[in-house]
Amino acid sequence: MEFIGFTYVTNFLENTLKEAMFEVVDEANRLLRDWDLGVRFLYLDSLTLEPGYLISVKTPEETVRLYPLEVLIDFLDYRLKVEMEKDNGFVMNKILGLISFPLASRNPYLDFYESFLGFETERLGRKIMVLSMKPFESDALKMALRALESPHVDEDVKRLARRVLSRELETFKMRLLKGILHEVGHAFGLEHCSGYCVMNSPGTMALWDTRPAFFCGSCMKKLRESLTFSFEPRKL
Numbered sequence: 046m047e048f049i050g051f052t053y054v055t056n057f058l059e060n061t062l063k064e065a066m067f068e069v070v071d072e073a074n075r076l077l078r079d080w081d082l083g084v085r086f087l088y089l090d091s092l093t094l095e096p097g098y099l100i101s102v103k104t105p106e107e108t109v110r111l112y113p114l115e116v117l118i119d120f121l122d123y124r125l126k127v128e129m130e131k132d133n134g135f136v137m138n139k140i141l142g143l144i145s146f147p148l149a150s151r152n153p154y155l156d157f158y159e160s161f162l163g164f165e166t167e168r169l170g171r172k173i174m175v176l177s178m179k180p181f182e183s184d185a186l187k188m189a190l191r192a193l194e195s196p197h198v199d200e201d202v203k204r205l206a207r208r209v210l211s212r213e214l215e216t217f218k219m220r221l222l223k224g225i226l227h228e229v230g231h232a233f234g235l236e237h238c239s240g241y242c243v244m245n246s247p248g249t250m251a252l253w254d255t256r257p258a259f260f261c262g263s264c265m266k267k268l269r270e271s272l273t274f275s276f277e278p279r280k281l
């Protein structure tokens with residue numbers, strides 16, 4: 046069995062979404078078990094970033110404050126390294142960090158405010174993955190959360206907001222689950238796929254909603270091979 050360290054950044058994360066996030070990671074583990082894949086997520090407590098790392102990014106509509114991708118990668122890599130040095134007898138050289146703000150980079154060669162769904166990089170055999178949950182939040186979800194938090198909203202509106210929230214949370218969770226499975230696929234060498242498959246990368250969120258929460262036959266086969274292969278050398 047191989048493990049992927051899972052952590053999340055607490056900054057900007059609402060409680061409701063945090064609970065939903067944990068349910069989704071549990072669900073991802075259930076699916077990996079049902080598919081008989083030798084990989085699971087292992088929770089490694091949360092990360093809180095200091096305000097000093099915040100950068101301001103001007104967009105046509107507003108100025109948003111967020112953490113640069115480079116800082117996140119450094120933190121996640123360090124967190125993974127600490128875990129690997131414990132040498133607790135199991136295989137773990139990958140980490141997934143979930144964040145609740147858009148991804149942005151200081152790299153001038155990347156379109157500065159381009160928000161990616163996910164980002165993966167490798168350092169000395171350690172794989173670091175970052176996935177922003179922000180694009181998975183619908184406007185209705187954000188509005189319902191705001192209404193429920195506001196002390197100035199009356200009970201009737203809150204009742205409506207709770208109904209909207211429970212529906213929109215299901216959409217959020219499904220989008221996130223597929224995002225996580227997609228990153229798992231990349232982590233084990235899968236490329237994008239044009240079939241009815243979670244590795245079929247979407248141009249829009251509406252398209253993402255049409256993707257299934259599973260790997261097509263050919264991607265699943267590659268995934269199994271890659272997992273088997275990654276075990277072999279360690280048996281020696």
Ligand SMILES: [Zn+2]
Pocket residue numbers: 227231237246
């Ligand atoms: Zn992808």
Ligand SMILES: [Zn+2]
Pocket residue numbers: 238239240241242243244245260261262263264265
């Ligand atoms: Zn596929």
